[in-house]
Amino acid sequence: MRDFECVRCGNCCRWPGCVKVSGSEIDAIAAFLEMDESEFIERYTALMPDRQGLTLVEKPDGSCIFLEEDEEGGSRCRIHPVKPFQCGTFPQKWNFPGWELECAGAKRVKRNTGDRQ
Ligand code: SF4
Numbered sequence: 008m009r010d011f012e013c014v015r016c017g018n019c020c021r022w023p024g025c026v027k028v029s030g031s032e033i034d035a036i037a038a039f040l041e042m043d044e045s046e047f048i049e050r051y052t053a054l055m056p057d058r059q060g061l062t063l064v065e066k067p068d069g070s071c072i073f074l075e076e077d078e079e080g081g082s083r084c085r086i087h088p089v090k091p092f093q094c095g096t097f098p099q100k101w102n103f104p105g106w107e108l109e110c111a112g113a114k115r116v117k118r119n120t121g122d123r124q
């Protein structure tokens with residue numbers, strides 16, 4: 008999608024689904040949180056369904072454990088400076104059918120350009 012810009016609505020962090028974390032990402036996030044790596048793994052990760060790595064755990068509502076919501080309806084990623092590669096590459100490098108319906112950045116492009124995208 009041309010002219011796409013993330014407007015930080017946080018919806019992609021609210022959708023249930025795996026957020027894969029590599030070993031080096033775990034090291035970086037644990038250091039950022041000033042935690043021991045093994046403690047971080049135990050507290051914040053789970054085995055991927057295909058058992059081929061680790062994913063960040065979700066809150067009961069399916070949103071990412073590191074998504075913080077404020078009372079004004081805003082949201083922020085608690086680990087933004089060291090968030091996993093998967094987070095920073097959505098939606099330009101990967102996405103899934105129907106993502107545009109929830110992504111505020113995609114909706115903005117559609118509003119500005121009609122359905123020419
Ligand atoms: S790590 Fe941050 S950017 Fe990635 S899904 Fe969680 S809250 Fe969103």
Ligand code: SF4
Binds near residue numbers: 013014015016098
């Ligand atoms: S859903 Fe789209 S606009 Fe919202 S935070 Fe994710 S990428 Fe950015």
